[in-house]
Amino acid sequence: RKEVEQDPGPFNVPEGATVAFNCTYSNSASQSFFWYRQDCRKEPKLLMSVYSSGNEDGRFTAQLNRASQYISLLIRDSKLSDSATYLCVVPSGTYKYIFGTGTRLKVLA
């Protein structure tokens, strides 16, 4: 099993739709998790941190399921501007981070 796994997509959804991505991780000791957004040919930008059961920020909700070792990202009322690649990041110890390969989202008009 890969350390961090994501469905590469693309997820093509119409504007206004709700979409969810999952990210599975193998290290059961991981305590914190991150979702980053990466636009084409740009740097990753932090979307949400998840330190406990979950986190919510506007239209975005992240959930953590420790028993099944996955985190999810839910986007409600999708906008065209949400089109991007979403990276799941799981720390490995204090100083190292394991990045998923990302899930591509395309929001269609």
Added chain:
Amino acid sequence: NAGVTQTPKFQVLKTGQSMTLQCAQDMNHEYMSWYRQDPGMGLRLIHYSVGAGITDQGEVPNGYNVSRSTTEDFPLRLLSAAPSQTSVYFCASRVAGGPYEQYFGPGTRLTVT
């Protein structure tokens, strides 16, 4: 606050040439790191530093050197460029302790011919 800056934005090297990718941050972050991003792969850690004078290897350190003489700067040196080092390189920084979220620079696109 400029955040994390990287230079150059683009670079083309011939096999065997050396060069230094620059990274600087103005957030007084103790931790800095270098990643490479290749198609179909997640970002992979090359080297990291937890403070001035302290560096350590990441997942893919071969062919790269780093040093950290100040809190602000963390240059990455390619000793003898190879086509396999064609990639996009990102520098990142974060506060001490953690693991906390990292903040990334805009990246350097390197092509080795």
